[in-house]
Amino acid sequence: MAITIRELAQALDAQGWGDLDLKVTGAAEPQATGPVGPEGGVIALAMSPKYATALQPGSMAILAEGMDPQAYGLKAAIFAPRPRLLMAGLTRAFDPGPDIAPGIHPTAVIDPSARLGEGAAVGPFVVIGADVTIGRGARIGPHVSIGRGSRLGDDVLLNAGVRIAHGVTAGHRLIVQSNAVIGGDGFSFVTPEESGIEEIRRTLGSRDAIKQQHWTRIHSLGGVEIGDDVEIGANSTIDRGTIRATRVGNGTKIDNLVMLGHNVTVGDDCLLCSQVGVAGSARIGNRVVLAGKVGVNDNIDVGDDVIAGGASKIFTRVPAGRVILGNPAVKMETQMEIQKAIRRLPRFAEQLARLQETVTRLLEKG
Template sequence: MDVVLAELAAALEARLEGDGALRVARAVHPSDAAAPTDLVLAMAEDLEKLVKPPARVAVLREGADWKALGLEAAILVRRPKSAMAPLTARFAPEIHAPPGVHATAFVDPSAEIGEGSSIGPFVWIGPGAKIGPRARILAQASVAEDAEIGPDALIASGARVGARVRIGARAILHPNAVLGSDGFSFATPERGSVESAKATGAVAEGARNTHLMRVFSLGGLRIGDDVEIGAGATIDRGTLRDTEIGDGTKIDNLVQIGHNVRMGRNCLICAHVGIAGSTEIGDRVVLAGKVGVADHIRIGSDAVVTASSGVGTDVAPGAVMMGFPALPHAEAIRVFMAQRRLPRFMEKMRSQNAARPKSEPEAP
């Protein structure tokens, strides 16, 4: 996959210095450079130190002295992190997904397959399903009845798209993700332990879960355009209304999103996040790894919740929350500092009490 250096610089909207006619075949870490056609990505000062022959071309931070590194040419970027997106996209290997339906796939006669789509080995497409143009459904994935896959979407191997799930254009589903399973919703004939605990803080006499009755998920699941959902992630259908994931949102591996959740656009949901049912999340929200969100919570747009936090109350737009239970960042820091000082405080109190004459009352 040879690329002319000048063309790559133009695509990155970055400054090129040196011989722009040079061609590169792959992008590599500086320590992995093995051929003159390798493009070394060394956009941090510590990585620049690793640049050595046979590397002759590199992508560097703006202001780096590429000549001192012995290079013949360099692309200089202002924001290395954002440059990684188009760089890696340019050198990403193509997915083997030839157009057409593989001989081992099963497609229900009532399903609609868009022009240029690829249906891989052992794929199952259910009744009434609609596969958009150029969508790629890889080996052993399944698309259930009445589901819709948008144009140019990628459904990776082993992924499961359930009934009445609608996936937008250019969405990516990674291996073994499950979209559209039933929500975790059960009712008790009388007031149960959870209702009692929420109301009174205790399990009242007679408030026991003697029988759990399934509440079926009659709604669907709507996934917007340009959404990416990680491996092993699960998103439930809604009870009566659809669960919704907004355009551009990115969901990491092993995330669980419950029934009736409504999530906005361009959110970042990191690994091991769990979001309970009927939660409403605004646009551009970031939930870091292992965040837990209780049911019926509202999280405002542009809020950030740090790793391993537990959200049990509404979060204001733009807030930065931290801790368990999650508190505004500045308040959480004060609490953590006080906790760290507590052992020293207690030791000081014990020392004072030990030195105090027995006739004097002890300090509390």
């Protein structure tokens, strides 16, 4: 694939400079570029002066506004008013996507009652169950399975090994990375009498006589409902609800190795980073950001626009708009003061030891 600097600048809604007819065949870091030849070449991402120093004369680059392409000896450049947003457009332009051939592979097993929209591409060893509906332009990679009665919208992309259980509903433009599992049973069990967990919650730690207990499964009758423009990372899991559905709102992006428990509700345009775990029946608002390894307790509310720093552990309700950090999670400024105080503890201990020695000597003299 090759497009000209002029076409790329227009596609990115950005300003071009220099020889606008040069062909761009891909993108690279500044040190991996070289002079552009007759067949074109790669364009460098050099959107700050510290990266631009590695540019090769005669190459082409994407620069931040205000940078001087002549100073780097470039043949052509594109100016980025918002570099990372432009980078999103550039990578989209050159991403070929997964290698899924058009049509339905002969090894795919598709129930006669399933309905696939126009232009679907179905890879090898795919299994699609009864009464499944898939919209137009779907791309389904090898070894994907889709369970009975699930409904997927237009332009979905399911990469190799994705598992979608029965009764899952998803909107348009869903992207699921390899080996994610959507709609597995919730982890929900009960004992005939009060369990040790229930006792500890009631007593906050004290135990009576410890008794044998046996766990009985609570079956998951709900499904999973996913909005439009959702992305789900590799090896992530979303459990189905017990009675009502587990829900993920429009535009939410879920990283690799994320776990959403049964009955969880996640709002619109959230960002859930790797190793986030959300326990059953928690409610996450709109535009919430949970950084890596954040844990959310069951049955609590996290308000709209909350940002939780890495490894935070959220045990109680969080009001809308709050920035939190720590274990247990508190306001970020409070956590920073806590960390400062912890760093002072060795000095405080030394001071206390000296005071104790002083007091001891005074008492001995008295």
